[in-house]
Amino acid sequence: MTYxxxxxxRLLLVEDDEHLAELIMLYLWSDDSDLQIEHATRxxxxxxxxxxxxxxxxxxxxxxxxxxxxDVVKAFYxxxxxxxxxxxxxxxxxxxxxxxxxxxxxxxFEKPLRLSELQAQIRSLTRT
Numbered sequence: 625m626t627y628x629x630x631x632x633x634r635l636l637l638v639e640d641d642e643h644l645a646e647l648i649m650l651y652l653w654s655d656d657s658d659l660q661i662e663h664a665t666r667x668x669x670x671x672x673x674x675x676x677x678x679x680x681x682x683x684x685x686x687x688x689x690x691x692x693x694x695d696v697v698k699a700f701y702x703x704x705x706x707x708x709x710x711x712x713x714x715x716x717x718x719x720x721x722x723x724x725x726x727x728x729x730x731x732x733f734e735k736p737l738r739l740s741e742l743q744a745q746i747r748s749l750t751r752t
Contacts, residue, residue: 632658633750634677638670638684638696639663639712644737648683651739652746659750667691667699674703681749683742686713686724697727708749712737 635652639645642665649661662677664670667690673679682700686693697709711724714735724732730749733742 632656632660633680634660635662635681635683635746635750636670636673636679636700637661637663638665638667638682638688638693640665640685640688648737648739648742652743655743655747659746665689667695670696671699674700679704680707681746682707682709683746684709684711686711686715694724694727697729701728710742710745710749712742 637645637648639648645663645665649663652659652661662673662679664673665688667688670684679700682696682704684693684696688696693711693713697711700707700709708730709728710731710733711729712733712735713720716734721732731745
């Protein structure tokens with residue numbers, strides 16, 4: 625699902641829970657209706673989207689059906705070297721946080737999400 629606007633930020637959301645993805649998109653659009661969001665549910669779908677489009681920001685869940693969020697981040701940084709990445713996960717142990725940060729992720733949001741915090745982070749990263 626994508627809703628394009630000419631000069632708006634382009635975000636790739638990788639989340640296999642369709643209901644959570646829809647909630648995130650609706651919440652983000654309530655603040656910025658021009659935000660372009662492309663949703664993928666799998667690493668393979670996200671990789672295809674990255675190969676065909678430019679994105680300003682990645683938001684990825686960690687646990688995905690065909691891999692994990694670090695696979696997505698690695699592919700994202702191959703195509704989008706200067707764009708930031710955010711990860712979401714129910715995991716929050718120190719070694720996991722360290723692994724995510726070492727992969728270049730800007731922030732790790734623990735599930736259940738606080739959508740207002742996620743929105744604020746996205747707003748700060750996509751200011752033009």
